[in-house]
Amino acid sequence: MIQGCIEGYAFSMISPRLLLPILLLLLAGCSTVVGTGRSQMRVISSEQERELGEQAFQEATAEVTIISKGKEARMVRRLGKRIVEAAEILYPSAEAESYDWKFVLIDDDEIANAWAAPGGKVAVYTGILPITETEAGLAVVVAHEVAHVLAHHSAEELSHALVMNGVLSAGGAALGGSDAKTREIAMQAMGIGGQYGVALPFSRLHESEADELGLFLMAEAGYNPREAIAVWERMAAAQEERTPEFLSTHPAPENRIDEFRELMPEAMELYEHSPYR
């Protein structure tokens, strides 16, 4: 497990004086991703993660119109709730019930996107609805976003950014309160303020992890997982006219579809036994 946490750091680039504190911090922050069992390194607390996510959500939604009434807004909230309940059943150690979840629909037909801020705030733009088409189709996208949250992908990326920026150079102590420098790096790492929402493109690893967890979550929530393939096919087709914003942070639909096909037997098993069916 420890090896997974210290992989990817160019230790030869780190000054010998900082090597031990950094190593200790990496080891202290070593944890396991729910579902996949991968080791990840997080040096910010869940509390800090939540706080940053809340701030990111406020900033990203400050100048948009949130639709709170009507069929579509209700659908977003309903399926969000079902996916969280599925997470509680499927991955109890993720403690999905302890998050402050919020699922909102943003009124913008021009933006085909969805994103999640760490800590459980998920936003869907009306512009993605023609691609997702059905409730199960939208569940593909929302479950993928919920999976990013439960796997703490933002916190992991942020931790790497903080370590690489030498934020811990003050003796290597674990990060204290969210001081100005931490906050600045956090906002950068999460890509706040960009037109495409809160998240920067995640790494390939995080994407396939969110695809996998998301597929199982939607299946457990009683949405047909085969819809995942259909949605990514529609996403690829939509690209011929204009690249959906979701694809600017989620590249290569073709590779995803192959992965979904591999995971489908296990997902169908969950779907067949879903309490929602």
Ligand SMILES: [Zn+2]
């Ligand atoms: Zn993603």
